[in-house]
Amino acid sequence: MAKIKLIDVANLAGVSKSTASQYLNGRFEYMSQHTKDRIAEAVKELDYVPNPIARSLKSDKTKTIGVIVRDITGFDTSRVLRGIDDFCKNGEYNVIIYNTDFDPEVEARSIRALYQLRVDGIIISSSGNNQHLLQDYSENGLPIVEFQLEHDDSNKNIIISDYKQAAFDATEYLIQLGHKHICFLTQNFENVKSRNERYQGFISALAKHNIPLHKNLIQYWHRETGFQNSIKDMLRSPPAPTAIFTQHLAITTDLLTQLNQEGISIPEDISLLGFDDIPMAEFFKVPITVVKQEPYKIGSEAAKLLLAHIHNKTLANKKILVPCSVVKRQSCKLSA
Structure with a gap:
């Protein structure tokens, strides 16, 4: 089955390719209701799905971020991911998750893959073995936020517990x-x-x-x-x-x-x-x-910081400490 293109939608709707594109990007205030209805019907009939990569080449935004974790099954990690995802949904951002299983080589491949996918930014629980790669991409304009572990005192965006x-x-x-x-x-x-x-x-x-x-x-x-x-x-x-x-x-x-x-x-x-x-x-x-x-808060704060840097790349890097608490239960007793 041939891949449906934007021009196919435009031709079926009887409008220009530019008009169809503006409709799909939400810029249709000037259009008549009849024109909007024709384009919507054409999209539905052809089952057209916009190409996010092609759109990102024009807008310089994919509305997608990458998240790299060491163990996706971890109890705290799952809460961090939920915090990230909830915040990104509110900002209409999609999240791509990579799991490294504590392998620095897998981590490096994940970083490169996300960069090649043109994500708008990366949140990572870094092993500390690929700092040069993260630094290179950061200097090339890719916003990056680290969480969970801090490996050195270098100036970077990081969210960690106190x-x-x-x-x-x-x-x-x-x-x-x-x-x-x-x-x-x-x-x-x-x-x-x-x-x-x-x-x-x-x-x-x-x-x-x-x-x-x-x-x-x-x-x-x-x-x-x-x-x-x-x-x-x-x-x-x-x-x-x-x-x-x-x-x-x-x-x-x-x-x-x-x-x-x-x-x-x-x-x-x-x-x-x-x-x-x-x-x-x-x-x-x-x-x-x-x-x-507070892993959920760490996740939401990491996403908040990343999106802020995506929208304003002149912001200074920031380190955020999230307080912890001691939950007292029955495993500790008075010592003689």
């Missing part, structure tokens, strides 16, 4: 319960500014209450290999922790599995506080105390 303050508040809550030996369970944070901000909040709370930092209480988890040390070794290493503060939902869920397998009870044997809320936590035998982020 990780440092959140970690400080969570640690201080544990200290107020009497915990002095708190295990900080994290991914490697040396080259990721956002993870390091959580660590800085943690040690700031310890310093405020004159609690020494014990290196044995800094423990690591890797997405591919799991915990660096076994759970039993973590709990036996001097000084033995009375509470664990996990820094990611995946770490918390993995830890809960390990504790259950080892027969270690929460909060009788160990108190637990996790970063990121857990889906349906209220149905757990022991609901987990968490640092709750």
Whole structure:
């Protein structure tokens, strides 16, 4: 079946191609109702669909943005995406989503693909491995907003949680319960500014209450290999922790599995506080105390900032911190 073109619509309606184009672009105030009806009937009869790429070449806008995430199934990520999509719908923008599965090469291909599709802008949870590519496209006029992770102090548009303050508040809550030996369970944070901000909040709370930092209480988890040390070794290493503060939902869920397998009870044997809320936590035998982020707000703010830069490319780059809250549940108890 031959592809229907704008000229076919114009010919069937008995109008010029220019008139048909102006009707499809909403510029028909001067047209008679009879002319508008003829064009509408022609569009319907031919089942004509405008070519968005061809239209963008003339208007320099596709009314489409790209979003790149690391794990589309993530609980917080899904809420971020909803915030982005809701805001974009109100602005009559379409959203194209790419999922990278934490693979920097897939991320690079996704960035290039969206650029080639002529999206008006990109929102990305960056791995930090393709900053040069993002910088090149940004300097070439493509608005870009990052979220979730901050990798350096470079000047860019970014929306993130206030990780440092959140970690400080969570640690201080544990200290107020009497915990002095708190295990900080994290991914490697040396080259990721956002993870390091959580660590800085943690040690700031310890310093405020004159609690020494014990290196044995800094423990690591890797997405591919799991915990660096076994759970039993973590709990036996001097000084033995009375509470664990996990820094990611995946770490918390993995830890809960390990504790259950080892027969270690929460909060009788160990108190637990996790970063990121857990889906349906209220149905757990022991609901987990968490640092709750605001992913929907992060998504809507990211979309708002991106669209602002799409409409005005002279705007200065902006960093927005979104506050978190500590949701207190039954997984933390007073320490003797």
